Amino acid sequence: MYYVSNLKVFTHNMWAIYRNADGRFAPAPGSTSTNNIFNNRPAYARGQVEYVWQSAKDQNGRVFDSNTGQELFWDKTKARKGQWDMGHIPGQKYSDMRDAYGKGLLTADEFRAWYRNPNNYIPESISGNRSHRYE
16 A cells, blocks of 8 residues: 555555545445455345356256365255355456456446356365466
């Protein structure tokens, strides 16, 4: 993060942000950002997670992480968090799309439509997805 001016504006990876009245970083006035997607992802669409899981099942009804070969399990009586991750398919990386939105290359509606498209995701093991080693 780099200090830019007496306006208390900072830049980081080409983003202009400032500290708001609460002392939190926020998009700079005039930014194309309409919400805080930089720290908080939108909610998935209704049925999106279920669709991704069902679409990944093999003929025996089992789901595997396509990168690691690890079989994945989902106890639907518990939260999905900690069981498996919604991983992106090649070419649909969240941070790339978030950056495109922040630079004004996508509108907020276009970004949310991309984010909520189940065809952009595959089930992945938590360790495989969060390690970023298969990107």
